[in-house]
Amino acid sequence: MASVAGQHTGLLIAGVLLGLLGVGAALAQPWAIGRLIEAAGGGAPLTGPIAQLVALFCAGALFSSLQAYAIGRAGENIVFDVRRILVGRLLRADLTAFGKESQGDIFTRTVTDTSLVKIALSQSLAQLIISGATVIGGVVLMFLIDLWLMAITMSCLAAASIVSIALARKLRKVALENRDDTGAFAGDIQRVLSALPTVKASRAESREAARIGGLAERTRRSGIRVNAYNALLMPSMNVGTQGALAVVVGVGMAWVARGEMDMASLTTFIMYLFQLVSPLVMFFMGVGQFVQGRAAIHRVDELARLAQESDGPEGVADPAPLGRLARHRPAVEFHDVRFAYRRGKQAEKTQVLNGVSFSVPARGLTAVVGPSGAGKTTMFQLIERFYSVDRGSVRLSGHDIEALPLDTVRGLVGYVQQDSAAMRGTIRENLTYANPHAGDDAVREAVAMAGLTSVIAHLPRGLDTELGDQGSGLSGGQRQRLCIARTLLQQPAVMLLDEATSNLDSDSERDFRDVVRRISRRCAVIAIAHRISTVIDADKIVVMEGGRVRATGVHHDLMERDELYRRLAGSQLLAEPGLMPPPTAPATAHERMEPWTPPPSFALGWPPHVGLTEQTLQLRPIKSEEQR
Numbered sequence: 078m079a080s081v082a083g084q085h086t087g088l089l090i091a092g093v094l095l096g097l098l099g100v101g102a103a104l105a106q107p108w109a110i111g112r113l114i115e116a117a118g119g120g121a122p123l124t125g126p127i128a129q130l131v132a133l134f135c136a137g138a139l140f141s142s143l144q145a146y147a148i149g150r151a152g153e154n155i156v157f158d159v160r161r162i163l164v165g166r167l168l169r170a171d172l173t174a175f176g177k178e179s180q181g182d183i184f185t186r187t188v189t190d191t192s193l194v195k196i197a198l199s200q201s202l203a204q205l206i207i208s209g210a211t212v213i214g215g216v217v218l219m220f221l222i223d224l225w226l227m228a229i230t231m232s233c234l235a236a237a238s239i240v241s242i243a244l245a246r247k248l249r250k251v252a253l254e255n256r257d258d259t260g261a262f263a264g265d266i267q268r269v270l271s272a273l274p275t276v277k278a279s280r281a282e283s284r285e286a287a288r289i290g291g292l293a294e295r296t297r298r299s300g301i302r303v304n305a306y307n308a309l310l311m312p313s314m315n316v317g318t319q320g321a322l323a324v325v326v327g328v329g330m331a332w333v334a335r336g337e338m339d340m341a342s343l344t345t346f347i348m349y350l351f352q353l354v355s356p357l358v359m360f361f362m363g364v365g366q367f368v369q370g371r372a373a374i375h376r377v378d379e380l381a382r383l384a385q386e387s388d389g390p391e392g393v394a395d396p397a398p399l400g401r402l403a404r405h406r407p408a409v410e411f412h413d414v415r416f417a418y419r420r421g422k423q424a425e426k427t428q429v430l431n432g433v434s435f436s437v438p439a440r441g442l443t444a445v446v447g448p449s450g451a452g453k454t455t456m457f458q459l460i461e462r463f464y465s466v467d468r469g470s471v472r473l474s475g476h477d478i479e480a481l482p483l484d485t486v487r488g489l490v491g492y493v494q495q496d497s498a499a500m501r502g503t504i505r506e507n508l509t510y511a512n513p514h515a516g517d518d519a520v521r522e523a524v525a526m527a528g529l530t531s532v533i534a535h536l537p538r539g540l541d542t543e544l545g546d547q548g549s550g551l552s553g554g555q556r557q558r559l560c561i562a563r564t565l566l567q568q569p570a571v572m573l574l575d576e577a578t579s580n581l582d583s584d585s586e587r588d589f590r591d592v593v594r595r596i597s598r599r600c601a602v603i604a605i606a607h608r609i610s611t612v613i614d615a616d617k618i619v620v621m622e623g624g625r626v627r628a629t630g631v632h633h634d635l636m637e638r639d640e641l642y643r644r645l646a647g648s649q650l651l652a653e654p655g656l657m658p659p660p661t662a663p664a665t666a667h668e669r670m671e672p673w674t675p676p677p678s679f680a681l682g683w684p685p686h687v688g689l690t691e692q693t694l695q696l697r698p699i700k701s702e703e704q705r
C-alpha cells in the first residue's frame with residue numbers, strides 16, 4: 078500500500094506545500110493584528126496594516142482551497158490504483174487461497190476499506206502534517222512572545238496529549254475489530270442472498286435473520302466503541318487548550334496590570350492560542366482517522382497478498398506451436414496424478430486423486446464415468462489448471478501444463494461446467510464472453526449447434542435480451558445450452574463437458590449428441606456423463622472409482638469385463654429403456670441393484686406417518702371476499 082501512495086507523492090507533496098503556505102498565512106494573521114493594534118494605539122496610519130491583513134486572509138483562503146483540491150485528487154488517484162491492483166489480484170487469485178476467504182468480506186475490503194485507505198493516506202495524512210505544522214509554528218511564535226506564558230500553555234497541552242495518545246491507541250484496536258465485524262456481517266449477507274431460494278425453501282428466514290442480526294449487533298457494538306473513543310479524543314484536547322486559555326488570560330492580565338507585559342503582546346499571544354485550538358483538534362481528529370485508516374490498510378494489504386496463480390516458470394516453451402493440437406499425440410494425458418484439496422484456514426487435506434493415469438486422443442469423444450465423488454470434476458479442474466497437481470503431471474499435446482502459460486492452457490481448453498455459469502448481461506455478451514471478437518455468423522452457428530435458435534427467437538429482444546444474476550431469466554437447460562454455445566465459440570482444442578447434458582430433455586439431448594459427435598471430429602471432447610446415451614458410442618470410456626482409473630475401453634468391452642461399469646450402465650438403462658443391448662453376462666447377486674423398499678417407519682428420526690390433518694398443516698380458515 079505504501080508503494081501505491083509513493084506513486085502519488087508528487088501531488089501529495091504539492092498539496093502539503095500549499096497547505097504549509099496556508100499555515101504561514103494563517104500564522105502571520107495574529108502578528109498583523111498585533112501591528113494593527115499598535116498602529117491604532119500609536120495614532121499611525123492604518124491602511125498599511127489593514128492591507129497586510131486582507132492580503133493574508135486572501136492568501137490563506139486560496140492556499141487552503143488549492144491544498145484541499147490537490148490532496149483530494151491524490152486521494153482519488155490512490156484509491157483508484159489500490160482498487161485496480163486489488164481487482165487484478167483477486168481475478169488472478171489461486172482458487173485454493175480464494176476459497177478460504179468469505180466473498181462478502183472480500184467485497185467489504187475492496188469497496189469500503191479502500192475508501193478508508195483513501196482518507197488515511199491523503200486527507201488525514203495531510204491534515205496531520207498541516208495542522209502539526211500550524212501547531213509547531215504557533216508554539217514557536219508564542220515562545221518568542223513570552224517564554225513563561227508558553228511554558229504554562231505547554232504543560233496544559235502536554236497533559237491533554239498524553240491522554241489523547243492513549244485514547245488513539247485504543248481507537249486503533251477497536252477500529253480493527255469494527256472493520257473485521259463489518260466484513261463478517263457482509264460475508265453472511267452475501268452467503269444468504271446468494272442462496273435465497275434455499276433459505277426460503279428451508280423456512281430459514283427467521284434463523285438467518287437472527288444470525289445476521291447477531292453479527293449486525295456485534296458490528297454496532299464495536300462501532301459504538303469506535304465512536305466513544307473518537308468522541309473522547311477531541312474533548313480531551315479541548316479541555317487542555319481551554320485550561321491553558323484560562324490560565325494565560327488570568328496570569329497575562331495580572332502582568333499587564335503590573336506593567337510587565339504590553340496589551341498588544343498579550344492579545345497576539347491569546348490569538349495564537351485561539352488559533353492553536355482548531356489545528357490541535359484537527360490534528361487529533363486526523364490521528365483518529367489515520368488510525369482507523371491503518372486498520373483498513375492492514376485488511377487491504379492482507380487481501381492484496383492473496384496467493385496468485387503462477388503463470389508457468391520463466392522461459393516456458395513457446396505456446397504458439399500448440400495451436401490446433403497435433404493429431405498424432407494424445408490431446409490430454411494424466412501421468413500418475415495425485416491431488417488433494419486444502420480446506421479452511423488450516424489447509425486440511427482432502428485426498429481426491431490417488432495416482433490417475435490415462436490418455437485422451439486428439440480427436441473423438443472420451444467419456445468419463447464413475448460414482449459420485451470419484452474425482453471426475455476434479456480431473457477437469459486440473460486440466461484447466463485451476464489447481465496444481467501434488468504429484469505426477471497433466472500434459473496437453475505432450476507438454477506439461479505447468480510449463481505452459483495459463484492463457485495458452487485456458488485458450489486451448491473449453492469448459493462447460495456442472496453448474497452452468499451464466500452471468501448478468503445480455504445473451505450476446507454471455508455467448509461471446511470467451512471470444513469477444515466472434516462475428517454474428519459464428520454466434521448464429523454456435524447458437525444453432527447448441528439448439529438455442531428457437532429459444533432465442535422467442536425472446537422479446539433476441540440476443541440482446543438481458544439476463545439477471547447467474548443468468549436468471551432462462552431455464553436450467555437453456556442456461557446449460559448457452560454455456561455450451563459459449564464454449565463452442567471459443568473453438569477449443571479440448572472441450573470438457575461436465576454432465577453438460579444433465580439439464581437437456583431427451584430430444585435436445587439427442588440433437589446435442591449429434592453436435593458433440595460433429596465437434597469431436599474437430600477436437601478432443603471429454604464428457605463426464607451420467608447418462609448411458611452420452612457414453613454408449615464414445616470412442617473411449619474412462620471408468621473412475623475412489624480417485625483412481627479403474628478401467629478404460631469401449632462400451633461393449635467394458636460391459637464384459639468391468640463390474641462397476643456394468644452396474645452404472647444398468648442403473649442408467651432404467652432411465653433410458655431400449656438404448657442398450659442386454660448385458661452379455663447375467664449380473665451376479667452382488668452386482669444387482671437392490672430395489673428400494675420403504676422401511677416400516679422412517680429411520681432418520683422422522684415421525685411415523687401421522688397423516689396430514691388440519692392440525693399438522695396448521696390450516697387457518699380462508700377469509701371470504703367480504704372479510705378480505
Ligand SMILES: Nc1ncnc2c1ncn2[C@@H]1O[C@H](COP(=O)(O)OP(=O)(O)OP(=O)(O)O)[C@@H](O)[C@H]1O
Nearest residue numbers: 418419420427429448449450451452453454455456
Ligand atoms: N473445492 C473443494 N474443496 C475440498 N474438497 C472438494 C472440493 N471439491 C470437491 N471436493 C471433494 O473431492 C471429491 C471429488 O469431488 P468431484 O467433484 O471431483 O467428484 P465427481 O466424481 O465429479 O462427483 P459428482 O459425480 O458427484 O459430480 C469429493 O469427495 C468432494 O467432497
